[in-house]
Amino acid sequence: MRTASILLLLLLGMGTLAFVALPKAKQGGKEPGKAPSTLPQRPDLRLLLSGHLDGKLEPCGCASAQSGGLDRRAFWLKAHKHEFDLALEGGNYIHEPNPLEKEKFMTTLMVLGATLHYPVLPLGARDLRMGIQELQDFHEAFGPPFLCSDVYIKTKEGPKPLFGQSYRIVTHPKAKILVLSIAGKDSWEIPKDLRLLSPVEAIERALRAARKTGFDLVLCFVHSGGSETAARIARTAKGVDLVVSVDGSHEAKTKARVFPKKGGRKTYLLFPGSEGRYLLKADLKHAPKGWELLQLHKIQVPAPRPKIPGTLPPGTDPETHRLLRDLKVQITKSDLLEKMAERKDPSGGSYAGSQACKSCHEEAFAAWKKSHHAKAFETLQRRAKEEKVWSPARHPDCVICHSVGYGERSGFRSAEKTPQLMGVGCESCHGPSRRHVAFWTRNKGKKVEKAGKERAKTPRQARVACYSCHTFEQSPGFDFTERWKKIQHK
Ligand code: HEC
Ligand code: HEC
Ligand code: HEC
Ligand code: HEC
Structure with a gap:
């Protein structure tokens, strides 16, 4: 990890775990002379929720009008600071634990933690799969506000919460918020020295541990198992006001699911969408028991990108834009492109290369x-x-679809080493089809049926x-x- 360069930033930005003032809402007084019953209710607290960034620090630019991008989000947050009280992001910052995603994780920490001062960084199972030890060391040294409520370390004195605390309190002038995070199992191989609690047990334990501290609102991020798991948790967990499902569904939903609880309290289940496309604004009001959700509003993180590369697009935050660019420069200069080649499908x-098909499939070749x-x-x-300053031709995230077989055995490695696999080729x-080529070179004029396993993919497969x-x-x-x-x- 590119630790050294970011240490300072983290120390400066979030070395202290205290809540670093996010933009506060203007405390506008009530307008006199209007019948309050016809006015929409004024929220007591406005949260801005998102999660499941999934390594999408910015859109790829393949199509126009894409949404998302941390630099655009940063701009929006700064420009609209009076429209919300507090922004919170769920985990699954990365797509899978690989060297490229680790680099992206570091940049994400710099942006969310040090630049935008997100007060908590919940971790999902995908993040934890990067390596518990590494994350723990990092946390001990620099104290980013990582949170994980359901993973405990087995010790002689009994289980201890990962990162020292199973909850985090975010103190805002308008409310003291208790944040919980359920990483869940996902496809994670839980290391032997760790214990994964069931979501309900984890929540109960954390609430017990936090009781002395006092809090006004309980919000719980759920990272695995899709919306159904999140719904089960929302239905069964006691004492939770908001469950935020970080389930990877692209779209944010402006309707919450409501689970009434005994004693008149309610638990709301919210879906903020994924990959940074939206910020879901939740307007909340104090109710006699717990909180009332007044409305949800999804803010698409938009702003058109101009067609002038290398310049700062309007609607983007310069500081964040620079951090994202630095990452791309670093990827361009690194050996990540080759390191990430041939990762999967060793038996494939x-x-x-397309040139090898030309002699027998002239028509198809000419069209291609x-x-x-x-x-x-x-x-x-x-x-x-x-x-x-940076090259998408050296960026695994771009090369993957703009070349043949990148990441697979004998697939694209680099423009220098595998020029025959540049671009989208026949074999994409x-x-x-190397064996197909060899077969037909040996067996000119034989019947097609004889080709057996040496046949290329069927038209149907090709269509998929x-x-x-x-x-x-x-x-x-x-x-x-x-x-x-x-x-x-x-
Ligand atoms: C998931 C696959 C995928 C990834 C990843 C991807 N691309 Fe693309 N790209 C496409 C497809 C498909 C198109 C064609 C879109 C269309 O016409 O509908 C395209 C089109 C483009 C175009 C427009 C081509 C033109 O002239 O019209 C550019 C530029 C581009 N990609 C750059 C990038 C860059 C830079 C990255 C990395 C940040 C990237 N792509 C990552 C699949 C991908
Ligand atoms: C390996 C990734 C990949 C696969 C598989 C793929 N494409 Fe593409 N496609 C691209 C990329 C990348 C571009 C953009 C090329 C450029 O201009 O740089 C593109 C561009 C195109 C374009 C040109 C854009 C336009 O509308 O003029 C068409 C048409 C197209 N693809 C159709 C298809 C069809 C149909 C299939 C399936 C039979 C397919 N593609 C499979 C990656 C892919
Ligand atoms: C973008 C995806 C794509 C690329 C690139 C591509 N093909 Fe195809 N190919 C298809 C699809 C889809 C079909 C089936 C079309 C149909 O349903 O009729 C097909 C059909 C075929 C067929 C059998 C049907 C026929 O037309 O006789 C051959 C042979 C073939 N392709 C060869 C090639 C060769 C050689 C290349 C490279 C020079 C190539 N293809 C590039 C998608 C692709
Ligand atoms: C030495 C000749 C030869 C070469 C080189 C060759 N093919 Fe073929 N290919 C054939 C023959 C022969 C058939 C089956 C008969 C037919 O329909 O033309 C075939 C069929 C196909 C088909 C239809 C599905 C199937 O297997 O029956 C696809 C797709 C295909 N080839 C793709 C490729 C691709 C991709 C390449 C390059 C990597 C390639 N071929 C190279 C001779 C060749």
């Missing part, structure tokens, strides 16, 4: 050659020239391949029939 087939796919890597190189859709790259984010509204016409082989 081997790639031949003039398609945008063939030039997809050049797109990255062109962008690199414009950006000057038809699968690794589109969706691995033309996703919700990169290709909004992708329609196979319409798009295939543009690249069909004859």
Whole structure:
């Protein structure tokens, strides 16, 4: 991890765990002369919620009008500080524990912690999979306000909460908020020296431990198991006002699920969406028992990006933008591109490159050659020239869809080492076909049935391949029939 460079920032920004004043709301007085019953109720507390960043520090720029981006969020938070009291982010900051995501995690800490002063950093199971020891060491040395309520360390004196505390109190002038975080199991191999409590047990324990401190509102992030797990927790947990489901669903929901509890208290289940696309604003009001949710409002983190790379786009915060750019510069200079190649599928087939198909599939080759796919890597190189200081052609997050088989055995490694696999090639859709090439070179004129395992992917499989790259984010509204016409082989 790029620890050294960020230590200072963290120490300066959040070395102390105390709540660093986030923008406070203006305490506007009531307007006289108007019938209060016709006015919308004035909230006592306005929270801004988000989570499941999933490594999306900023949108990729493949399509126009994408939302998200920490630099845009930072701008919004600073420009609209009177519109909310407190911003809280759930965990799962990273997509999976790999060297690239670890770098992104560090930058995320710098942005959320040191620059934007988020008072708590709950960790999801994905974050914990980066390595407990490493996170603990980091926490002990620099004290970022990590939080995890359901993971305990086994010690001789009994189980101790990870990061020392199973809850965090955020003290705001308007309310003392108790924050909890359920990491959950996900696909995590729990280390032997740790114990994972059930969500309900974890919540009960944390509430017991916090009783002496006193608090007004209890908010619990839930990171694993999807919305159903979060709903189960919201239904059963006692003493929790808000459950925030950090379940990876793209869209924020402006309707909460409500679970009435004994004694008139309610637990609300909220979905803030993922990947930093939205900030979900929750307007809350004190009720005789607990809190009343007045309304939810989703703020899309928007701002158009101009087409001038290398300049500061409007609607972005310069400081955060610089941090994100520094990360990209560092990735460009590092050996991450090659380190991240050949990570998965060691048993997978081997790639031949599109040129190797030309001799037998001339028509398909000619059609492909003039398609945008063939030039997809050049797109990255062109962008690199414009950006000057960093290169998407050396960034695993871009190369993955703009080359053939990056991350797989014998797939793309770098422009220098595997030039035959630059761009979206035949095998991006038809699968690794080296053996197919060898078979037909040996067996010219044989019947197709004889090819058996050496057949390339069927048309049907090839059609499904589109969706691995033309996703919700990169290709909004992708329609196979319409798009295939543009690249069909004859
Ligand atoms: C999940 C796959 C995926 C990833 C990751 C990805 N791209 Fe793309 N990119 C696409 C697809 C698909 C298109 C075509 C979109 C369309 O036309 O619908 C595209 C289009 C583009 C275009 C526009 C090409 C043009 O001239 O119209 C640019 C520029 C681009 N990508 C750059 C990047 C950069 C930079 C990154 C990394 C930050 C990146 N891409 C990451 C899949 C991806
Ligand atoms: C963007 C994905 C994609 C790329 C790139 C691509 N193909 Fe295809 N290919 C398909 C799909 C989808 C089908 C099935 C089309 C259909 O449903 O009729 C297909 C069909 C085929 C077929 C069998 C049907 C036919 O047209 O005779 C061959 C052979 C073939 N492709 C070869 C190639 C070769 C060689 C290349 C590279 C020069 C290539 N393809 C590049 C998606 C792709
Ligand atoms: C030496 C000749 C030869 C080469 C090189 C070759 N193929 Fe083929 N390919 C064939 C033959 C022969 C068939 C089956 C008969 C047909 O339909 O043309 C075939 C069929 C296919 C099909 C249809 C599905 C199947 O397997 O029946 C696809 C897709 C395909 N090839 C893709 C590729 C790709 C991708 C490459 C390059 C990596 C490639 N081929 C290289 C000869 C070749
Ligand atoms: C490995 C990732 C990948 C796969 C698989 C893929 N694409 Fe693409 N596609 C891209 C990228 C990247 C671009 C942008 C290329 C550029 O301009 O740089 C693109 C661009 C296109 C374009 C050109 C944009 C336009 O509308 O003119 C079409 C059409 C297209 N893809 C259709 C398809 C279809 C249909 C499939 C499935 C049969 C498919 N793609 C599979 C990555 C992929």
